[in-house]
Amino acid sequence: MTMFFAILFYLAFAIFIAGVAYKIYDYARTPAPLSIPTTPAPITKGGVAFRMFREVLFFESLFKGNLWIWLFGWLFHMALFLVLIRHLRYFTEPVWGWVAFLQPFGMYAGFAMAAGLAGLWGRRFLVERIRYISTPSDHLMLALLLLIALSGLGIKFLMHTDIIAVKVFFLGLMMFDIQPLPSHIGLYVHLLLVALLMIIFPFSKLLHAPGVFFSPTRNQTDNPREVRHLAPWAAQIEKN
Incomplete structure (x- = not known):
């Protein structure tokens, strides 16, 4: 399984980076023809x-x-942030001091992450108007994230694995020196779900993470009287 997961994570990482980079490029080149910041x-x-x-x-x-x-x-988002910070220990040697300091917080943030996801998923069943507009992909994304959280908590508190060997495996991937991955079904499930998330992330609604920075209702100034808003394509038309 070591070679399978090595190839899988190389592939997932490439798709994740290329997909997110392309989406950011696409967002950046999309014109904003109007000045529409949400007031005030x-x-x-x-x-x-x-x-x-x-x-x-x-x-x-x-x-x-x-x-x-x-x-x-x-x-969910704040807990996810702490969980991601906690996982940096698998990719750094020696572990950075501030990452080591946040380890206890990141460990229990997994429970908060699962609770937040459960609440977000529950509203798609319990709130009628939200249930009406929910699509299968909405449920699948939440299910995937919740399974990642639960499988991670399971490895930590129920089905322990050799985390030193896991760290050696990922450090080896970073150096293109593949090292053995521990044989552990819970770990396999967790890593498989994480790789799946990395692959589908650039093509899903989860991409609102970088997208928020390109929202014209948030990133525009409310100065239409002082400055004329002119999209690049409109400026080109005026020149002609």
């Missing part, structure tokens, strides 16, 4: 930067729109 909006670029900071870190607009969705969504 900042009138300076500094204000826009601060607004984006609040949006990315605190989910400000979601907080104003629906407290329950904000609670589960923010809980």
